Amino acid sequence: MARGKVQMRRIENPVHRQVTFCKRRMSLLKKANELSVLCDADIGVMVFSPHGKICELATNGNMQGLIERYKGNNTKEQGESSKQNKPQIIQQEVLLLRQEINLLQKGLRYMYGANDMDHMNLHELQALESNLENWVHNTRSTKMQIMSREIEVLRNKEGILKATNDILQERIIQQSGILETGSNMVTPQFPFQRTMESGHYF
Template sequence: MARGKVQIRRIENPAHRQVTFSKRRMGLLKKANELSVLCDADIGVIVFSPHGMMYELATNGNMQVLVERYKTAFGETQGASRRKKKPQAIPQEVLALTREIELLQKGLRYKYGESDINHMSLGELHSLESNLEIWVQNIRSQKMQIMSMEIEMLRNKEDILQATNDIFQEKISEQNGILNASGSVMVPQVPFQLNRGSNYYL
């Protein structure tokens, strides 16, 4: 019977997700090893599980060598792309950053009482206020994102614990069923002799 096509989406059941991860991880490492043997290629694979466990495969036996080769190749590519870029917008960016740094320095001096607010113009105050509002929004957004990630992690842990608990409950139920089914224990009959020539059985 032909196997149906598996829909590629996140598996909601934590136990099924862990089993699928283990099977497909082993298949991925096996295929990488076969590709290395067939084509004489140096392959490095690094996999992190949802729980933070690391699995790796280096076909030449040394992951560090492959990582250094990758860094070298990536650095050369980045250097070539940087050389192709024309530094036409750099002066404007430098000027804008310089103004922003000066504004921040004035704001910090005012915050720590080192200068009076009267030394800042209306435009600088408006700009500082806008930047502060943007920073507050970014901080709140980052805080909400971190809180959502922590809540999601706690929910995943709860699902894993619930799945583990269900497995243990099933095993306990199976053990209780086996004990109840074998409630009557057969005692073997052992012969013993009371008088000479007469055998009795328990």
């Protein structure tokens, strides 16, 4: 009697799961070994058990050697693939740059008075409008930055002038105080003075 088809899903019973793992692991390693012998192929198989134990099979060498060969081959394939794709990428970039240059030339001719509007399609006009908006935005941003820097410089100059003015005001006040003190000094009176009329001293 033929055995029914086994459903591929996780075995819930841990004992049955462990037995099935051991049986199928041995079958897998046996098939890999047979394939290596029959076809003279280098095969590496690594199996980690549910408990974390590793079981490996490496034909015609060791597992580390096969891993190094895999890494080298994979890197080589990636390099060849990138070399094959590089010319295509360069061609796409050149095409995009040519389209952008053509659009900019048309836009410059239009801005300088040559009416090329009839020769520009809707997509080109939309791209030109977007570029003009970006240019205006960048121009305004640069202008605001320059104005902010100039305002900051003027504020610094204003602060320096105010400080200098305060120092000069203090010096003027000090000098005016010294002059007032000198003018208010009282002339000393001598005890013996002679009047012009009497000629007496007192």
